[in-house]
Amino acid sequence: MSKRKIIFDTDPGIDDAIALMTLLNYEPFDVLGITTVAGNKGIEHTTNNASKLVRYTRKDIRVYRGAHSSYARVVAGLPAEGRDGGNVHGEDGLGGVGLPVDPSNISSKSAIDFILDTVRKYPGEVEIISVGPMTNLALAIDMDEATMRKVKKIWSMGGGVFRGNVTPVAEFNYWFDTLSVEKVYSLGNDVDIVMVGLDATHQCIFDANDLAFIRLAAGEKGELIYAMVQDYLNAYWKFNKYIGIVIHDLLPVLMAIEPTVCLRLVHSNLRIVHDGLAKGQCIVDLVDSWKLEKNAFVAMDMDVRKCKELFMEVCFGKEVKENYQTVFPTL
Amino acid sequence: MDVDPGIDDSLALLLAGLSPEIELLAITVVSGNIEVDQAARNAKFSMRMIGRDDVMIAKGCARPIHRNYVDATDTHGIDGIGEMYFPKEEPEDHGSAIEVITRLLRLYPHQITIAALGPLSNLATILKQDPEVLSLAKEIIIMGGSVNVCGNCSPVAEYNFWCDPHAAKIFFDANVHNVTLVPLDVTYKILLTPNMREMIRQFKTPLSEYVTNITGFYVDFHWAQERTLGCVINDPLVIAYILDRSILNCKFGQVQVETEGIAMGESVVDFRQSDVRLTSAIAQSVDAKRFFKLFLTRLFSEHKSDIDLMIEKRMII
Numbered sequence: 001m002s003k004r005k006i007i008f009d010t011d012p013g014i015d016d017a018i019a020l021m022t023l024l025n026y027e028p029f030d031v032l033g034i035t036t037v038a039g040n041k042g043i044e045h046t047t048n049n050a051s052k053l054v055r056y057t058r059k060d061i062r063v064y065r066g067a068h069s070s071y072a073r074v075v076a077g078l079p080a081e082g083r084d085g086g087n088v089h090g091e092d093g094l095g096g097v098g099l100p101v102d103p104s105n106i107s108s109k110s111a112i113d114f115i116l117d118t119v120r121k122y123p124g125e126v127e128i129i130s131v132g133p134m135t136n137l138a139l140a141i142d143m144d145e146a147t148m149r150k151v152k153k154i155w156s157m158g159g160g161v162f163r164g165n166v167t168p169v170a171e172f173n174y175w176f177d178t179l180s181v182e183k184v185y186s187l188g189n190d191v192d193i194v195m196v197g198l199d200a201t202h203q204c205i206f207d208a209n210d211l212a213f214i215r216l217a218a219g220e221k222g223e224l225i226y227a228m229v230q231d232y233l234n235a236y237w238k239f240n241k242y243i244g245i246v247i248h249d250l251l252p253v254l255m256a257i258e259p260t261v262c263l264r265l266v267h268s269n270l271r272i273v274h275d276g277l278a279k280g281q282c283i284v285d286l287v288d289s290w291k292l293e294k295n296a297f298v299a300m301d302m303d304v305r306k307c308k309e310l311f312m313e314v315c316f317g318k319e320v321k322e323n324y325q326t327v328f329p330t331l
Numbered sequence: 332m333d334v335d336p337g338i339d340d341s342l343a344l345l346l347a348g349l350s351p352e353i354e355l356l357a358i359t360v361v362s363g364n365i366e367v368d369q370a371a372r373n374a375k376f377s378m379r380m381i382g383r384d385d386v387m388i389a390k391g392c393a394r395p396i397h398r399n400y401v402d403a404t405d406t407h408g409i410d411g412i413g414e415m416y417f418p419k420e421e422p423e424d425h426g427s428a429i430e431v432i433t434r435l436l437r438l439y440p441h442q443i444t445i446a447a448l449g450p451l452s453n454l455a456t457i458l459k460q461d462p463e464v465l466s467l468a469k470e471i472i473i474m475g476g477s478v479n480v481c482g483n484c485s486p487v488a489e490y491n492f493w494c495d496p497h498a499a500k501i502f503f504d505a506n507v508h509n510v511t512l513v514p515l516d517v518t519y520k521i522l523l524t525p526n527m528r529e530m531i532r533q534f535k536t537p538l539s540e541y542v543t544n545i546t547g548f549y550v551d552f553h554w555a556q557e558r559t560l561g562c563v564i565n566d567p568l569v570i571a572y573i574l575d576r577s578i579l580n581c582k583f584g585q586v587q588v589e590t591e592g593i594a595m596g597e598s599v600v601d602f603r604q605s606d607v608r609l610t611s612a613i614a615q616s617v618d619a620k621r622f623f624k625l626f627l628t629r630l631f632s633e634h635k636s637d638i639d640l641m642i643e644k645r646m647i648i
Contacts, residue, residue, distance in 0.1 A: 207525075207526050207646065208524075208525040208526045208528065208529035208530075209524055209525045209526050209560060209561075211525065212525030212550065212560055212561075213525075213560055216551070216554040216560070217554075233529065234533070237529075237530075237533040241637070241640060241641075241644075242646070243526045243529045243530050243533075243641065243646045243647065244526075244529075244646075323558075326558075327558065327560050
């Protein structure tokens with residue numbers, strides 16, 4: 001059987017980094033390329049971070065630079081907004097861990113061209129895991145919508161039904177670029193689009209016990225991840241009063257690997273608010289009261305234990321997973 | 332308090348020093364986790380940390396009664412408190428621990444609780460000099476031994492008894508009144524988890540930084556040694572029991588200690604002994620949740636609402 005063909009569209013970002021390290025460790029996937037977008041950090045940072053992470057995994061995979069701003073700004077020909085300061089992802093977007101830089105894996109081809117060329121080459125076969133703003137996908141749709149309708153599946157981290165983070169009702173990736181969200185979900189009658197939003201991701205808190213286990217039991221990669229998440233841990237205490245972190249972008253990767261980690265996936269109509277107080281909010285008709293076209297599969301409940309075990313197994317290996325099961329026995 | 336600080340001893344000192352119900356008359360020090368001079372400096376450092384360096388500190392035995400001395404710096408770090416501080420300040424000289432304990436017991440007969448959290452070398456030395464004086468204590472609570480669980484120095488021996496088995500034997504053979512033994516059977520349940528440490532770290536006070544720092548070494552040791560995630564903090568359990576008697580359930584039994592051979596340091600407890608003059612109270616079960624609520628709110632009283640919230644959200648206990 002041929003391997004599933006994957007494009008990872010990302011704005012690393014600490015949770016992106018962990019998601020990418022996990023994805024690249026999963027042998028049954030053929031990761032065709034990494035496309036970058038501005039989001040957690042500006043495009044230079046996210047592209048360099050993606051490049052560093054790919055180099056760290058020693059995989060022969062190219063990184064393709066994508067949109068430097070949200071769809072509206074790119075289309076209007078405006079320059080990138082400065083968003084390179086320190087925030088929850090640390091100064092460099094990777095929590096300050098010094099991974100070696102080697103830009104030789106960054107392609108001169110743009111993310112949009114790469115996505116379109118790849119889908120043309122493998123129509124109906126390519127799955128896109130999108131964990132940043134969906135600007136690259138929207139720009140690709142503008143260039144060649146027919147091709148984008150031949151994407152096999154889109155796994156999207158973003159949005160939320162009953163939760164927000166950047167505002168009480170809006171999640172960052174979707175809020176950052178609402179126009180792209182609308183464009184992508186307009187493909188929903190041809191392409192399966194799975195939304196893994198905050199409702200799902202916040203169920204899966206990796207607490208300080210899990211993180212201590214990762215530091216102590218998961219080798220050099222575990223120590224790297226532990227170091228990487230320290231700023232993130234501080235932010236979750238400060239803003240959410242969690243003794244732990246939510247690795248949002250990891251969850252669509254885990255779902256792509258093993259869909260049964262999601263316990264409730266609701267096929268629904270999804271629309272997004274572009275302006276005003278509720279900007280970035282997803283209006284999701286979970287109970288189908290409006291009988292509108294269903295354009296999204298929305299993850300509402302996750303099997304947290306299964307998510308964690310799958311992560312341990314894929315990212316660090318079977319032995320670490322078994323060790324995890326021993327250290328954290330289920331009652 | 333008769334102590335060998337030691338990471339968990341230091342936590343016990345903090346808990347006692349921050350509890351207004353306890354009048355801490357003296358801290359007497361013994362070689363155990365770390366040799367007595369550094370242990371005294373560590374005690375001073377802990378008490379200074381909480382503004383209680385008014386408490387008298389007196390040094391006792393530098394060596395076990397017979398055995399060669401073996402410290403526990405593999406567990407506690409070469410400074411005894413996790414290799415982050417290396418305290419250097421010497422406590423004031425108040426004479427020997429033996430003299431201090433003897434004097435205080437005579438001064439306040441039947442009023443003093445002795446919490447013995449290290450090897451029993453000091454108490455055994457007192458017994459050898461005067462078999463009666465320890466009977467002037469109101470009660471003596473000892474952290475040591477293991478009954479129905481594995482030891483931490485051998486399959487059957489706990490460190491305090493293993494370090495100075497002859498002292499433990501002298502003590503229990505003397506049949507001192509009102510003795511309670513708090514063995515590993517219950518202290519193993521007092522596991523300071525990474526979640527608790529992370530919460531404590533986030534409080535970002537000098538004391539929270541200190542507790543986080545001294546326990547880091549301990550966590551790594553526990554993982555490397557026994558694949559336990561978190562660190563067992565034995566000694567503060569004794570202080571918590573003094574503050575809240577509902578934390579431990581005890582049963583009476585006779586304690587005898589082996590001093591030789593492969594069972595050296597083992598505490599053999601006979602629960603069938605019916606002669607009450609020969610028995611001590613042995614802690615059998617512990618309310619770990621009650622312990623941690625007390626311990627955390629005493630040390631970090633200004634963060635009580637966060638502690639309550641974390642307990643409510645089931646994030647720490």
